[in-house]
Amino acid sequence: MKKVGFIGLGIMGKPMAINLIDAGYNLNILDSNKAAGDLTPKGATAFSTCKEVAANSEIIITMLPDSPEVNEVVFGDTGVLAGIKSGSVFVDMSTIAPSTAREVAEAMLLKGVDALDAPVSGGQVGAETGNLSIMVGGNQAAFDALKPLFDVMGKSAVLIGDAGAGQLTKACNQMIVGMTIQAVAESFTLAKKAGVNLEKMREALLGGFAQSRILDLHGQRIIDRNFDPGFKLKLHRKDMNIALMAGKEFKVPLYGSALVASHMDAALAAGWDEKDHSALALLMEKLSNV
Ligand code: NAD
Numbered sequence: 344m345k346k347v348g349f350i351g352l353g354i355m356g357k358p359m360a361i362n363l364i365d366a367g368y369n370l371n372i373l374d375s376n377k378a379a380g381d382l383t384p385k386g387a388t389a390f391s392t393c394k395e396v397a398a399n400s401e402i403i404i405t406m407l408p409d410s411p412e413v414n415e416v417v418f419g420d421t422g423v424l425a426g427i428k429s430g431s432v433f434v435d436m437s438t439i440a441p442s443t444a445r446e447v448a449e450a451m452l453l454k455g456v457d458a459l460d461a462p463v464s465g466g467q468v469g470a471e472t473g474n475l476s477i478m479v480g481g482n483q484a485a486f487d488a489l490k491p492l493f494d495v496m497g498k499s500a501v502l503i504g505d506a507g508a509g510q511l512t513k514a515c516n517q518m519i520v521g522m523t524i525q526a527v528a529e530s531f532t533l534a535k536k537a538g539v540n541l542e543k544m545r546e547a548l549l550g551g552f553a554q555s556r557i558l559d560l561h562g563q564r565i566i567d568r569n570f571d572p573g574f575k576l577k578l579h580r581k582d583m584n585i586a587l588m589a590g591k592e593f594k595v596p597l598y599g600s601a602l603v604a605s606h607m608d609a610a611l612a613a614g615w616d617e618k619d620h621s622a623l624a625l626l627m628e629k630l631s632n633v
Contacts, residue, residue, distance in 0.1 A: 344368055347492070348400030350393055350416055350423075351437065352380025355463070356406030358470040359436070359496045361385065366495040371396045393419065394426035402489065403427065405435045409581055410443040417447050429455030432485050436477070438462045438578075440585050441507035441514065442592065444480060448506035457485035460506060462513035463497065466574055474498045478516070480508035514589050517582035521603045521620070523557040528624035531565050536633045541566050561621040573619035580607040 348371045349360045357380035364370055370387040373396050374380050383389050390396045393416050397403050403423055407413050413435055417423050423433065433451050435444065435458070444460035451458040459481035469475045475497035479486055486502040493500035503512050534544050545562040548554065564570065583604040590597035603623075610618075610626045618625075627633075 345401045346371060346399060348372075348396040348403035348423075349387075349406070350374070350396060350403070351406040351408075351412075352382065353406070353408075354467050355436075355470045356380065357382070358467070359404075359406060359475075360387070362470075362473045362495050363492060368492070368495075371400050392421035392426075393417075393423045394421040396426070397423040397431070398426035398428065401428075401431050402492065403431060403433050404492075405433075405437060407435075407437045407439075408578075409437070410439040413437055413439050413443060413447065417450070424450060424454060427451070427454055427456055431456050432488055433458040434461050434485075434489055435459070436461045436463055438513050438517075438582055438585070439510060441480075441510040441589055444510045445507040448481065457482055457488075458506065459485050459489060460509040461489070461493070461500070462509055464513070464516050465497070470496070477501070478503055478509040478512040480504055480506050480510065480512075510585070511589060514582065514586040517579065518586045518597065518600045518603075520557065521579060521583055521607070522599045523555055524561055524620055524623050525603045525606060527558050527561050527565070528621075528627045531562065531624055532627040532631050532633055535628070536631055561624075564619065564621045565624045570615075570618045570622045570625060572617065573621070575616065576607060576610055576618050576620045576622055577616040579620040580604065580611060583607060 344367055347368045350373045352360055352374040360370055360382055364385050371390055372382055372387045373390050405416055433456055448458040459479055461477050461479045463475040463477050465475040473496055477493050477497040477500040479502045503509055531541055548558055586600050610622055615622045
């Protein structure tokens with residue numbers, strides 16, 4: 344079995360790494376927060392620099408918060424690039440800017456390394472149960488080399504295009520999710536203020552063209568008043584920014600996404616950073632005096 348480096352063992356990275364260990368892979372691990380995800384009792388080997396993780400691994404996976412952290416881990420003095428061997432494969436599974444993913448891929452290529460951007464959808468539960476949806480940018484050979492690992496971590500992995508295509512797809516995913524949550528939040532707020540039974544409305548809508556997992560899950564959250572994360576509002580706001588920057592780069596006006604991002608800003612200003620992104624409904628209710 345190939346040696347796998349895994350950097351970033353937070354809410355998502357830790358269960359993904361555990362699934363790889365349970366599938367028989369030898370893991371070299373690192374997280375800047377020593378308390379996060381210590382998997383040495385499960386047989387993983389911990390290193391103190393990303394350079395060492397890379398030097399001792401044939402596949403290196405990162406699962407970090409955002410572009411600045413990926414840049415630090417890859418390009419830092421003791422970063423992955425300083426240690427990685429020609430012929431290795433580098434896979435970033437964080438949600439970051441497509442432009443950063445392309446820069447990382449170009450730098451890796453100069454070292455004789457194939458890079459994939461492979462962000463995921465499916466949340467903590469998807470990570471724990473190995474049911475993530477994985478959106479991949481890069482070349483076919485690297486994708487084929489990683490497919491057995493993707494099959495351990497996810498239920499679907501699709502090679503979408505060249506470097507950055509996975510991240511662009513994830514940005515589109517987050518636009519659709521964000522705008523759909525806003526649609527559900529507005530609908531439920533209107534219905535609540537008009538005195539319509541929300542449980543009956545959810546049931547009726549789930550049988551029609553408005554059916555969606557977001558209507559199903561977040562509609563139920565609104566009914567249950569459950570705004571514990573889930574996916575934190577502040578992380579979704581980060582993703583909307585990635586989408587808006589991509590819109591700027593490619594000169595596509597993203598009207599709906601810009602509105603939802605502003606709505607998220609108002610929710611963050613209300614102090615709801617750590618709440619689930621379904622808390623957009625709370626803001627609608629506040630604005631509507633419901
Ligand atoms: P997290 O904050 O729980 O985990 C990130 C980990 O990276 C932390 O343990 C942190 O200590 C570590 N880290 C940060 N900087 C580092 C560095 N320089 N070197 C080494 N380790 C470092 O975040 P998460 O929820 O696991 O999300 C990770 C990524 O996955 C994000 O891009 C997020 O948008 C995306 N994502 C999250 C979810 C979700 O539901 N949580 C779902 C899909 C995608």
